[in-house]
Amino acid sequence: MSTAFDDLLSRLRQPETAMTLLDDWNRLQTVVIEEILALQAIPAPTFEEKERAAYTETRFRQVGLDSVGTDTVGNVYARLPGKAPSLPAVLVSAHLDTVFPRETDLTIRRDEAHGRIYGPGIGDNCAGLAALICLASRMVKNGYRPPGDIWWVATVGEEGLGDLRGIREAVARLRDKLGVAVIIEGTGLGTVYNAGLGVKRLKVTIDGPGGHSWHRRESPSAIHQLVTLGAALVTGVDLSGRPARSLNIGIIEGGTSINTRAAHAQMGIDLRSVDANALLGLEKQVRAIIDQHAHEPALSLGTSVVSDRPSATLSPDHPLVLAALGAIDAFGFPSATLSRGSTDANITLHTRIPSVCIGITTGGKAHTTDEYIDIDPVATGMKQLSLLTLLACDHVSDWRNWQEQADNYQEDLERP
Numbered sequence: 001m002s003t004a005f006d007d008l009l010s011r012l013r014q015p016e017t018a019m020t021l022l023d024d025w026n027r028l029q030t031v032v033i034e035e036i037l038a039l040q041a042i043p044a045p046t047f048e049e050k051e052r053a054a055y056t057e058t059r060f061r062q063v064g065l066d067s068v069g070t071d072t073v074g075n076v077y078a079r080l081p082g083k084a085p086s087l088p089a090v091l092v093s094a095h096l097d098t099v100f101p102r103e104t105d106l107t108i109r110r111d112e113a114h115g116r117i118y119g120p121g122i123g124d125n126c127a128g129l130a131a132l133i134c135l136a137s138r139m140v141k142n143g144y145r146p147p148g149d150i151w152w153v154a155t156v157g158e159e160g161l162g163d164l165r166g167i168r169e170a171v172a173r174l175r176d177k178l179g180v181a182v183i184i185e186g187t188g189l190g191t192v193y194n195a196g197l198g199v200k201r202l203k204v205t206i207d208g209p210g211g212h213s214w215h216r217r218e219s220p221s222a223i224h225q226l227v228t229l230g231a232a233l234v235t236g237v238d239l240s241g242r243p244a245r246s247l248n249i250g251i252i253e254g255g256t257s258i259n260t261r262a263a264h265a266q267m268g269i270d271l272r273s274v275d276a277n278a279l280l281g282l283e284k285q286v287r288a289i290i291d292q293h294a295h296e297p298a299l300s301l302g303t304s305v306v307s308d309r310p311s312a313t314l315s316p317d318h319p320l321v322l323a324a325l326g327a328i329d330a331f332g333f334p335s336a337t338l339s340r341g342s343t344d345a346n347i348t349l350h351t352r353i354p355s356v357c358i359g360i361t362t363g364g365k366a367h368t369t370d371e372y373i374d375i376d377p378v379a380t381g382m383k384q385l386s387l388l389t390l391l392a393c394d395h396v397s398d399w400r401n402w403q404e405q406a407d408n409y410q411e412d413l414e415r416p
């Protein structure tokens with residue numbers, strides 16, 4: 001093995017536990033694949049995760065974890081008790097939900113020649129959730145007792161308009177106990193996410209009297225007002241400078257017929273930045289322009305927040321980040337990179353819990369019905385996750401200290 005591996009191993013209190021666990025994944029890769037396929041066959045659209053959550057709860061009980069249960073939003077929890085419960089705990093979590101509606105055909109397809117399996121949701125996030133169940137299972141079977149507790153959480157509401165509600169609730173419940181967090185996504189092996197991309201989504205609605213397009217031609221139109229406002233936003237909001245920001249009017253709806261002055265119109269605005277203050281400033285600009293357009297007496301204008309994903313960046317020098325990079329490096333991905341994404345880690349990072357999000361295998365076409373995972377890298381992904389989790393457990397008392405990256409923002413693309 002590499003010197004990177006020896007170095008990491010020397011920092012473990014129970015290196016023999018790590019050797020057993022790492023060795024397991026050479027034999028047990030098919031077990032992980034079977035778990036991925038079992039999860040993938042259960043539909044789990046955002047807000048309808050119940051069946052997959054119930055399956056996960058059963059698996060947590062079967063593998064012999066403690067404190068198995070759910071909460072009001074539908075998350076599933078389990079605990080591997082540590083030797084000293086007063087020590088801070090390590091959170092290992094993966095999201096349950098997929099972007100696919102219930103009626104989606106979930107039939108899988110194997111491509112033996114390329115070592116791939118295709119299926120909606122197979123990577124995002126059945127592979128991540130299976131990794132969580134399988135690692136917990138092996139730790140119990142091998143009799144591993146961590147220094148502090150490990151909390152295993154399968155979260156709801158990570159995708160789309162779920163607005164990260166699962167991880168928000170989990171962090172609210174466990175905040176006082178948690179030291180660090182490892183978030184698992186199915187694909188993206190070789191990338192370590194140490195930063196969240198901040199996203200805020202606003203809905204603007206305009207309502208008025210409506211009327212015939214000729215007989216009531218003096219009547220104010222909700223659509224006319226909305227497009228005037230839209231134009232003012234597109235031309236008036238300043239997006240120059242660093243850190244980067246973006247504004248997108250992604251949805252416009254309204255009106256009933258071409259010869260009716262619209263009584264209703266609405267639009268969805270998506271705002272993004274890598275920096276929490278920059279995002280706040282952007283939202284302020286947008287709201288000021290909206291306010292300037294709210295004075296038409298016969299029209300009522302309303303603004304609501306439909307999604308709020310706060311951001312924060314954990315310093316690339318934080319030991320958790322270095323360990324995640326080191327662990328993937330040790331197993332043959334020397335070009336591991338840091339990136340930022342829009343995942344459950346946004347919430348843990350924003351709460352100042354040192355966190356990374358890592359992948360289990362490689363794959364592609366996430367969020368499409370052509371989604372696939374590569375089979376071979378799964379063993380490597382499990383080794384990285386195992387080593388990182390063991391290191392996090394041993395060093396949680398030191399690693400729990402937050403280190404913010406204040407400048408030099410990485411402006412990478414968002415995770416798909």
Ligand SMILES: [Zn+2]
Pocket residue numbers: 095124125158185186
């Ligand atoms: Zn995901």
